Amino acid sequence: MSLTDIKIVKEKPHLSFWQIFNMSFGFLGIQFGFALQNGNASRILQTFGADVEHLSLFWLAAPLTGMIVQPIIGHYSDHTWNKLGRRRPYFLVGAILTALALVLMPNSPALATVLPPIMIGAGLLMIMDASINVAMEPFRALVADNLPNSQRSIGFSIQTFLIGVGAIIGSALPYILSNWFGFAKTDAQGIIPQNVKWSFYIGAAILVISIIWTIISTKEYSPEERASFEMDESEKEKGSFFDIFTDFANMPKAMKQLGLVQFFSWFALFSMWVFTTPAVAQHIYNLPVTDTKSDDYANASNWVGVLFSVYNGVSAVYALCLPYISKRIGLKKTHAFSLITGGLGLLSIFIFKDPKLLIISMIGVGFAWGSILAMPYAILSGSLPAKKMGVYMGIFNFFITFPQIVNGFFGGFIVKHLYNGQAIYAIVIAGVCMLLGALSVLRVNDESR
Numbered sequence: 001m002s003l004t005d006i007k008i009v010k011e012k013p014h015l016s017f018w019q020i021f022n023m024s025f026g027f028l029g030i031q032f033g034f035a036l037q038n039g040n041a042s043r044i045l046q047t048f049g050a051d052v053e054h055l056s057l058f059w060l061a062a063p064l065t066g067m068i069v070q071p072i073i074g075h076y077s078d079h080t081w082n083k084l085g086r087r088r089p090y091f092l093v094g095a096i097l098t099a100l101a102l103v104l105m106p107n108s109p110a111l112a113t114v115l116p117p118i119m120i121g122a123g124l125l126m127i128m129d130a131s132i133n134v135a136m137e138p139f140r141a142l143v144a145d146n147l148p149n150s151q152r153s154i155g156f157s158i159q160t161f162l163i164g165v166g167a168i169i170g171s172a173l174p175y176i177l178s179n180w181f182g183f184a185k186t187d188a189q190g191i192i193p194q195n196v197k198w199s200f201y202i203g204a205a206i207l208v209i210s211i212i213w214t215i216i217s218t219k220e221y222s223p224e225e226r227a228s229f230e231m232d233e234s235e236k237e238k239g240s241f242f243d244i245f246t247d248f249a250n251m252p253k254a255m256k257q258l259g260l261v262q263f264f265s266w267f268a269l270f271s272m273w274v275f276t277t278p279a280v281a282q283h284i285y286n287l288p289v290t291d292t293k294s295d296d297y298a299n300a301s302n303w304v305g306v307l308f309s310v311y312n313g314v315s316a317v318y319a320l321c322l323p324y325i326s327k328r329i330g331l332k333k334t335h336a337f338s339l340i341t342g343g344l345g346l347l348s349i350f351i352f353k354d355p356k357l358l359i360i361s362m363i364g365v366g367f368a369w370g371s372i373l374a375m376p377y378a379i380l381s382g383s384l385p386a387k388k389m390g391v392y393m394g395i396f397n398f399f400i401t402f403p404q405i406v407n408g409f410f411g412g413f414i415v416k417h418l419y420n421g422q423a424i425y426a427i428v429i430a431g432v433c434m435l436l437g438a439l440s441v442l443r444v445n446d447e448s449r
Contacts, residue, residue, distance in 0.1 A: 012148040012221075017158075022217040023146060024159040026091055027139050028166035029210030033098050034132055035170030035312065036203045038273045039305045040196055041125055044106060046278075046292040047192060048118035056412035058122045059274050063404035065130035070137040070397035077138045085220035087138035087145070094135025095211035099204035101128035106192040106200050117190065135211065137397065140377060145221065153326060156374040157319045163373055164316025164366075166206075172309035173199040175302040185298045193298070255396060257444040258376050262399035264437030265339065265372050268430035270404040271411060272346065272365070277304045279423035284355050289421035303355055307362050314366025315373070322374055335375040336438040342368020343434030349427050368434060379444060 015023075042055050050058060077087050084092070101124050104111065108120040143155040174195045178185040183195035281287045281300040291297050318338075326334040345364025352358055380396060411426060419425040 012146070014151060015147060019218075020147070020151070020155050020158050021162070022214060023142060024139065024155070024162050024214070025217070026095070026135070026211040026214035027159050028162040029095070029207035030098070030132060030135050030139070031163040031166035031312075032170040032210075033102055033128070033203050033207045034136075035167035035308065036102065036173070036200055037125070037128060037132075039171045039308045040174065040199070040301075042274055042277050043301045044108075044121055044192055044196070045118060045125075048108065048116075048121050048190060050118055051416070054412055055278075056270075056274050056408045056410075056415075058118075058125065059270070060405060060408035063270070063401035063408065065126055066133045066397055067401035067405070069130050069133040070401075071395050073134055073137045074141065074392070074395070077141060081223055084215065087142045087220060088215045088218070090138045091135050091211050091215060094131050094133070095208050097131035098128055098135060099208050101125075101131060102200045102204040102207070106197045108192075109190060133397075142218075142220070143377075145226070146218075153323045153331075153374075153378045156377050157322045160319035160322070160370055160373040161316045164312045164314075164319060164370065166210075167312030168309045168316065169206075170199075170203055170309075171305050171307075171312055173202065173305070175305050175309075178302060185302060186293075186295060189293060195302075251392065251395060252380075254445050255380055255392070255399075258380060258396075258441075259399040261335070261339075261437050261440045261444065262376060262396075263403040264433040264440060265368070265403075266400045267403035267407050268342070268346065268433040268437070269369075269372070270407045271426045271430035271433075274407075274411065275415065275423040275426040276307070276349075277301050279349065279427050280304050280307075280355070280358070282422060283350070283424040284353065284358070300355075303358075307358050310359050311362040311366035311369055314363050315370030318367050318370035319374055322371065326375070326378070331375055331379050332441050332444055335371050335379075335441045338367045338371030338375070339434050339438035339441065343431045343438065346427055346431030346434060349431075350424055 041059065042050075045055060045058050073090055077090050080086050080089060082089060105121055105124040105128060108117040108124065111117075111120050139159065143152060143159060147155045174185075177183040177198055178193075178195040183198060184193050185195050187193040277300065278289070280303065281291070281297050282289060285296050285300045287294070287296055287300065322334060329337075341364040343364075345361045345368070348361045348364070349358060352361065376396075380392075415421065415423050415426050
């Protein structure tokens, strides 16, 4: 081999805090919309007449669309380059579609001509989640694209911090609008109250603005620049859609091991998002299973929004500590500790009877959520080939969506028939799953160092 055949590989430049912040700022808006969906979708569907047994089935729309959309978006964003860049076109399209779904979902009765409102609402939930996935997946890959290995843990932590900030406001907004600004928290049967509607409208606006900020403030490396950073980077190979299946079969060992961790973690999270509202209404506010329209149910639902805001706030602060904790004890032990606190937090919901004490529960959940959004990606990114970063980040989403699909098919049936409609027991099982996830992460091969 001659000297002319040797390719000089440069290290990616270190970015400043504000460059990383701007690069991830769009995730604040994405999570704002995601938090509104998580905190209010069950409430909206129950308002439209959904039984507790069917809630998890309606929520299946989210993981099913994610399982399909994310690997495809990851694959095509790996092979995209135009005036907007590599990942940014997908941010923009996903943001616009998500904003439309946010505006339309609480107005499902007005759109119901042939289909009943509950079917319109479930369909818009599916569109919303598919659109969020279009915007969300490239953000994970963008951090790996733009940052050297030494900054990726910090990059994912800043991203998690912004996710937390967006989720704090998004989760608490219905409570804030009703309790601070006088928006109505109840309405006629089958109609979504004003505090929820306006929360969704505000969320749509913030989502679009934050995505546009990232698009105009962030540079993406050109194909030639990326080729100079990675020895095996090849922009000439455009790749086939069917390469996704080959890549899935050839996934790194660390990804397979993290799959079990993700299964337990996201099975637990799905149960929490779907069943916390009915669990708190029944177990803490002592409401019957059939009560979904009273002022007490509205108060319980609004308080769940506050609780979700608390765990997201804790996760935002905790995310900034993760690089320092993981530097001392390692990524795996950091994630295991975080999942243990989350499991104990979920289990404590069964013990507490005062709604205010649930804030303590959410502190533990916040530790787990902050770590779930950062540590698995930090562990994984070191074992992935740079030219397939997008598709593998998308494939990794399979281990997020599959446990939710399993839970969606069986969770509601179990709550209805095995737990006699008492959703609190789904939360208990979620806590146990978090603890199992903590044990599983210790077996993962960490190739990120």
